Amino acid sequence: MTDMGGDRVEEAVASCATLLRAAAGRDWEGTRAGRLEWSCRRTAEHVASDLIAYAGQLAGRAETAYVPFEITLDEGTGPAGVVQVIETTGALLAAAVRTTPREVRAFHPYPFRSANREGFAAMGVAEVLLHTHDIAEGFGLPYEPPTGLCTWVLARIFPHVRPEPDAPWRTLLWATGRGDLPGREAVTGWRWNNNLVIGTERLTLQGVTPAAAADLRAGGTGGFEWIEGGPFHGTRDAAGSVVNAYAKGVHRPEWGMFVLVRREDGLAVGAIGFHGVPDDEGRAEVGYDLAENARGRGYATEALRALAEAALARDDVKLLFAAIEQENAPSQRVIARAGFTRAGEEVERVAHELHGLEPSLRLYSREA
Incomplete structure (x- = not known):
């Protein structure tokens, strides 16, 4: 287990950027992102916000709450700029994961009030994959991330979820209320689970x-x-x-x-x-x-x-x-x-x- 998540963050961001660039000519403000209430643009901004927030938690060694800052895109930033911001914040999270000592834990509320570098990497990857799916669904574009990323996320922050060995992406979508799995009830509320x-x-x-x-x-x-x-x-x-x-x-x-x-x-x-x-x-x-x-x-x-x-x-x-x-x-x-x-x-x-x-x-x- 030499990779604590930096490479995975970069891989997830690359898959996201590929999809978003394919949708550069779409109406990002006027298109709803899948089942979310947000527009596709708002959802993309949220991805960047989560990535930089997780990097900040690790870099700032936050112990009791989120570091009190947020990211704001410049007015008039178009799709290409939004993608650049996601790539930049993803690089910052990957760097924070790689440089944070193994024993460091920082605040995150779910469910035990802290996470280590691998946990923050997994949460960042999950945010990227799931919200890229939401945006793709809104634009009517196909999207399926690398299988290994889905398996990696499930085994780290969804330990309570039985994986479908041949369908980790469908399992992750089901576990977050975004899809169905045969023989399982629909999920209406969920949280991921960092280690205690x-x-x-x-x-x-x-x-x-x-x-x-x-x-x-x-x-x-x-x-x-x-x-x-x-x-x-x-x-x-x-x-x-x-x-x-x-x-x-x-x-x-x-x-x-x-x-x-x-x-x-x-x-x-x-x-x-x-x-x-x-x-x-x-x-x-x-x-x-x-x-x-x-x-x-x-x-x-x-x-x-x-x-x-x-x-x-x-x-x-x-x-x-x-x-x-x-x-x-x-x-x-x-x-x-x-x-x-x-x-x-x-x-x-x-x-x-x-x-x-x-x-x-x-x-x-x-x-x-």
């Missing part, structure tokens, strides 16, 4: 997108810089579960996987997360592991406490539990220090007999 980050004193727990999970499963880094010896094999196994859940359309980011990143040096030391969404009784299973070189320093305990407190503060969670090997004394110490207690023998017996829990595993739980 939970902070602790020494760590940040960074939500893993389906794209990062796929890279981890395949033997890559997932876009993180790892401590020597990482990631541990349990992290790669958990990443595979994220990929499978995404393919089935049941992945929910806040109930997925998080990579543990040290604040002091930005190195990833392990992973933690859930085995799925809470059941009907509000129970969810947690799991964690660390790279061998990061063990014995309290990272797992610190991360588990933070994750448990965040989950148990929700109304839909009543109990968290973990299944730990009977012989794994270090993990048992971690779970105990994080406020979990050993389940009773009867509970374990039921889990073994009725739910297929392996006989070597012991249950620990923490209630709200």
Whole structure:
């Protein structure tokens, strides 16, 4: 995962510019952009505004709100000038993405109040592709962006959407209320979904997108810089579960996987997360592991406490539990220090007999 999005922004802008130049002789002011209330010109201006706004968020390291500025085109700017502005603002976003450090996050409201450089790149690409579609629809022109761009966007900011493997563009249009997919209800309201980050004193727990999970499963880094010896094999196994859940359309980011990143040096030391969404009784299973070189320093305990407190503060969670090997004394110490207690023998017996829990595993739980 060497490209965090700069190349993708440039590719999306190039596809947009090609379409807009083909419509240079049309009535941009008097033509409505597809299903939007805006004219085609207003929509094109909006694209440029979003691109420069995202670049500004990253460059200005905005933490609590949007940087208070906006872009205004000179009076009388024609279609050619509008395209030039989109290309320019796209270049600025690509540059900001490429030069922003990996650990920087800036304000964006949806849904967890921040995004990293890859998230801003994906949002910028989505704005370009979707609004180019709107303009093309208004002018009655065909438009279909590169397939790889659509797949890239979906796997980064639409983790809750089941992708159609052979139709990523149609999936993206459906997910944003612009088209239909067989067997799926029409979308009337939507938001994209940047990854969740939970902070602790020494760590940040960074939500893993389906794209990062796929890279981890395949033997890559997932876009993180790892401590020597990482990631541990349990992290790669958990990443595979994220990929499978995404393919089935049941992945929910806040109930997925998080990579543990040290604040002091930005190195990833392990992973933690859930085995799925809470059941009907509000129970969810947690799991964690660390790279061998990061063990014995309290990272797992610190991360588990933070994750448990965040989950148990929700109304839909009543109990968290973990299944730990009977012989794994270090993990048992971690779970105990994080406020979990050993389940009773009867509970374990039921889990073994009725739910297929392996006989070597012991249950620990923490209630709200």
